[in-house]
Amino acid sequence: MNGNKEGTYFGLSTPLGRSATATIRISGYKSKGVLNKITAGKLKNPKHKNTSVFDIYNKNNDLIDNVLITFFEAPNSYTGEDLVEIHTHGNPVIIDMVYDTLFELGLRLAEPGEFTRTAYLNDKIDLIQAESILSLINSNTKEGVGLSLNNVSGSLSKKIKKMRSNIISTLGFVEYELDISETDNQRETITQAHKNIKNLLLETSELISTAKYARIKTIGAQIVIYGKPNAGKSTLFNSLLNYDRSIVTDIKGTTRDTIEEISTVGNHSVVFIDTAGIRTTEDPIEKLGVKRTQEKVSTADLSIHMVTSVPKKSKLKPKNNITVLNKIDLLEKSELNKVKNNKNLVCVSAKNKMGIRLLLKRINKELDLKTQNKTTNQITSPRQEQSLKNAQNELQRALECKEDNLEIIAHHLTGAIKAFDILMGRTSPDDVLEGVFSNFCVGK
Ligand code: GDP
Numbered sequence: 001m002n003g004n005k006e007g008t009y010f011g012l013s014t015p016l017g018r019s020a021t022a023t024i025r026i027s028g029y030k031s032k033g034v035l036n037k038i039t040a041g042k043l044k045n046p047k048h049k050n051t052s053v054f055d056i057y058n059k060n061n062d063l064i065d066n067v068l069i070t071f072f073e074a075p076n077s078y079t080g081e082d083l084v085e086i087h088t089h090g091n092p093v094i095i096d097m098v099y100d101t102l103f104e105l106g107l108r109l110a111e112p113g114e115f116t117r118t119a120y121l122n123d124k125i126d127l128i129q130a131e132s133i134l135s136l137i138n139s140n141t142k143e144g145v146g147l148s149l150n151n152v153s154g155s156l157s158k159k160i161k162k163m164r165s166n167i168i169s170t171l172g173f174v175e176y177e178l179d180i181s182e183t184d185n186q187r188e189t190i191t192q193a194h195k196n197i198k199n200l201l202l203e204t205s206e207l208i209s210t211a212k213y214a215r216i217k218t219i220g221a222q223i224v225i226y227g228k229p230n231a232g233k234s235t236l237f238n239s240l241l242n243y244d245r246s247i248v249t250d251i252k253g254t255t256r257d258t259i260e261e262i263s264t265v266g267n268h269s270v271v272f273i274d275t276a277g278i279r280t281t282e283d284p285i286e287k288l289g290v291k292r293t294q295e296k297v298s299t300a301d302l303s304i305h306m307v308t309s310v311p312k313k314s315k316l317k318p319k320n321n322i323t324v325l326n327k328i329d330l331l332e333k334s335e336l337n338k339v340k341n342n343k344n345l346v347c348v349s350a351k352n353k354m355g356i357r358l359l360l361k362r363i364n365k366e367l368d369l370k371t372q373n374k375t376t377n378q379i380t381s382p383r384q385e386q387s388l389k390n391a392q393n394e395l396q397r398a399l400e401c402k403e404d405n406l407e408i409i410a411h412h413l414t415g416a417i418k419a420f421d422i423l424m425g426r427t428s429p430d431d432v433l434e435g436v437f438s439n440f441c442v443g444k
Contacts, residue, residue, distance in 0.1 A: 008034070010102050011110035011443035012095060019090030021068075024098055025443060026107065027115055031082040034105050035069065046071035046084075056086070058101045065094045079115050080122030113440025117433070120425060127425025127436060128157050128384065134439055135218045135380040140262070140269035143371070144218035147378050156377045157424060163203055164420040167395075170196040171413040178406050186406065193409055197399045200416075204392045210378035211385040216301055216371050218380055220262060220269035223363065224296045227306030229277030232326040236306060236350035237261075237274035240360070258292050266364035268371070273300070302366055304359075310339060322362055326350050383435065384423060391419035 008028025014021075026034060035043045038056040051070040055063055068087040077083035088094050099109075111117075113134075120130045132151035139145045150156070170193050177189040225233045241261050259274040273296055276289030297303050305323045325339055329349040339347050346362055348355030379385055398412035421427045 013443040048073035113437030231306040387423035
């Protein structure tokens with residue numbers, strides 16, 4: 001994507017399909033002229049934020065549609081350029097006709113995320129806010145929307161800016177000491193620098209710890225079902241979803257790849273993941289499936305370990321894990337009573353849909369615990385998490401300078417500032433920007 005592309009561009013900001021209305025956005029210096037042309041001279045000098053109804057026409061003066069047009073004057077628009085929103089009736093045929101007309105007037109189609117990218121390049125928003133717009137659009141829960149909106153408003157950016165200026169002022173007095181080189185004051189300077197760095201490290205790790213929380217709130221919790229072949233994973237997956245998504249057979253190794261489906265549990269948005277059964281195998285495809293299962297288990301927010309007999313206590317892995325004993329329909333009554341009293345297990349018959357409600361209740365409880373609101377500001381993207389980890393690493397190294405070497409402290413503080421700059425998009429390599437904006441659709 002070329003961020004400095006010239007010209008006026010347009011894109012459909014609503015999903016393509018049939019609907020009451022659809023919105024086409026146009027941004028760039030030709031916007032006013034375009035309005036004049038398509039309204040057959042009825043809208044010559046639009047005023048900022050003016051909204052009115054017009055008939056619009058193609059170049060042969062054929063009527064396209066009766067639409068609502070809003071104009072935003074540069075620099076007070078989303079992109080910082082002249083910006084138009086045309087609200088047509090929501091029919092793809094109408095959208096096509098508007099597109100043809102705009103092409104004929106010399107406009108080009110926007111690239112994915114170009115409206116938001118232009119807003120970033122024109123300093124209307126920083127990179128954190130740009131990402132937050134994406135997470136606001138994609139959030140699957142009310143809380144996800146709330147925290148994304150908080151970040152769009154600049155609350156997280158404000159906090160990051162404050163942390164960055166604390167590093168700059170720490171670097172300032174370290175460098176001052178370096179310049180005047182008075183060894184008497186050196187100890188005092190180092191003590192003060194260490195105190196500031198420790199505080200910054202606390203704030204940094206607090207923000208990093210919110211990444212998982214925010215991911216659950218916006219995208220949904222990743223819940224992986226794993227265990228030995230034929231434990232009943234696919235049957236449970238289908239029971240949790242309430243429809244037959246995965247193929248169930250008694251042939252071991254049927255599920256070779258991971259299968260994911262979005263669902264909800266209580267107030268939580270979740271992604272259930274059915275996996276290949278873990279066993280030693282020579283089949284190369286199944287081997288890949290087993291590797292993928294292990295990766296999913298290590299990154300999941302919650303994992304359901306499926307077993308068909310009670311595991312030894314030492315084999316239980318309570319962290320992020322719910323152990324589910326399946327096929328209880330095959331148990332004798334006395335055995336069933338025994339396992340039902342085992343607090344480490346959730347007992348189900350995936351096939352007969354027994355115990356599923358209890359399992360869902362338990363999942364809901366675990367997710368409630370994981371998403372208890374701790375702090376006002378939360379990060380919402382892996383990129384933000386990585387930049388903060390880079391800053392944390394530099395701060396940690398500054399703190400660990402054993403020889404009390406001010407120059408090395410200054411070096412690592414400079415590194416931490418760079419990481420914060422990348423986080424906010426003050427300096428961002430092209431590939432970082434590409435990574436952020438390629439996740440957007442055309443029209444955003
Ligand atoms: P996976 O390999 O772990 O995904 O297991 P499947 O879901 O494919 O199930 C393997 C076999 O166990 C199938 O024949 C299922 O019908 C059977 N099965 C699954 N759950 C239950 C259950 O709760 N009770 C009984 N009796 N059989 C089950």
